[in-house]
Amino acid sequence: MQIKTIMIAAALATASTAHAQTQDPAATPSVDRRQEVQQKRIDKGVQSGQLNAKEAGRLEPHQTHIANMEIKAKADGTVARNERARLHHAQDQESQRIHHQKHDRQKAN
DSSP: OHHHHHHHHHHHHHHHHHHHHHTOTTOOHHHHHHHHHHHHHHHHHHHHTSSOHHHHHHHHHHHHHHHHHHHHHHTTSOOOHHHHHHHHHHHHHHHHHHHHHHTSSOOOO
């Protein structure tokens, strides 16, 4: 009987910890994932020749700016709805920049 009680308590503790982690008001997993994807798009563009070094150099500061925006948004321990919206908007703009730079007529040397 005690083993069953201990197992139930352990399961509840694990579930509550997992729930608390998913409810972290400062968590921005979608922003983090999107930053990674956009960075990979830039890297692949350079590797494939779709982006030259100058174009990639123009895109990188925007990536850094978004990362800094995220750090500032998390500084108070909560990412508010308007902060989250600003982050997503900045990422939308960066995504468009990446697309335009990759699909223009400039190619790497």
